[in-house]
Amino acid sequence: MTTLYEHGTLAALMAGNFDGTITVSDLLKHGSMGIGTFTGLDGEVVILNNEVYQAVSSGQVNHITDMDATMPFASVHFPAEQQDITLRNVNFAKLNNDFVKEHKLANVFAFLQLSGEFEHVKIRIAPKQEKPYSTLLDVAQHQPEFTAENISGTIIGYYAPEIFGTITAAGWHLHFISDDRQFAGHLLAFDASELTGSFEIFDNLEQHLPIHNKEFRESTVDMATLRDGIAKSEGNAE
Template sequence: MKKTTFIYLSILCIIFSGCSISRPDTIMQISTIDSLIAGNYDGHMSCGELLQNGDFGLGTFQGLDGEMVVLDGKIYQIKADGNVYSPDLNTGSPFASICDFKPEKTVTIENKTDFKAMEDIIDMASPNKNLFCAIRIDGDFSFMETRSVPAQRKPYSPLSEITKNQPRFKMRNISGTIVGFRCPPFVKGLNVPGYHLHFLSKDRTKGGHILSFETKNAECKIDICNGFYMVLPKDDDVFGGTDLTKNRNADLQKIEK
């Protein structure tokens, strides 16, 4: 290979690796759910860096300032006032999961399908529960109930204390997109085993962490993922000093519902 060709190819590699570092069928995650439950709300990766790892996902923000939806390569922040914001790309995230969404399956969802019935439909379409699924459901919903969380100041309280007084939002006859994941049972302590779904309305004005819903017309797309890549906070004494030997499953159940 000519020297000039080699230099040209090297420059191209550097340029493209700077744009995206996402891996196919792989969910990239920042920190662990147990670290978040323990009250570690400082951001470890910026929203900008997060977007280099995918175009689809969910999470939360620096200081637990609202629920995150990543959809079609854009990040949305649903704050405790119920409104949707576009966060600065320098804003950090203490916990998020993201992937490049490339669905393998599409399922038409019938009228009056609720959260539990939706789980059964996705489990039928993707029966291997030891793999991850990224899930996107676009459509009209007769009912949608979400929550968000208020921004916190130090010293941070554990997540189970904060979600006791979480603002809830009830929406009727709303169009939008559900964004989320089904994680395998063995991610206990790392992520949320089972289903974790967030919502963003079609007009991008409402959303949050989903508590319950019922569909009218909807379509579910599933991306089955067999890769899991986790990035831990490296130079963080708080994370380093957090006791992560405890089983926080009971707290997680309370927080999710």
């Protein structure tokens, strides 16, 4: 059995629930690879082989060793049934279309890790918020973006089916980190001639909810605008 562990929901972030509800220590009990964000929507998190990295809105990348740091939203897993892949002349559009179709991912959750030399990478990084929190959509409209050319690094993240597009981002939700650990963030666009890595399909989704968090229990979500708001917040709106 292959399991994807999700803590919190993207819908809760959309409602402005940015307080951390799981520690890094507890999260790593459920996975050694993953992505997420810290309390206050403080940056973009990459977890590689139990090593936790945080890209903050200044562009700096921090190696996190504080196991008591908390996160409101994260996706992690332990690699179990990886399939090796090599992709050539690849970009985000090809991942969303050709790769999804070729591997029949439309109705499953999947993990992707790709490494190599990137001709172009565009990322954004959520700036830390203070209470009273705004909504994720409001924050997304003021997120700094960064670009890099001819950079070696790794993409990691998850694919979620459209029907699950309120607990997490539908389609690919990917983060990038450079080999020198100096450049990282939420991936918006990229181009690469050849990337190697692996992907994995999950047959089990473990959704963990922060039931002891007051804001989560009392928040309301506008379902009429939720999916469109998520797409805009993730940088996936047309």
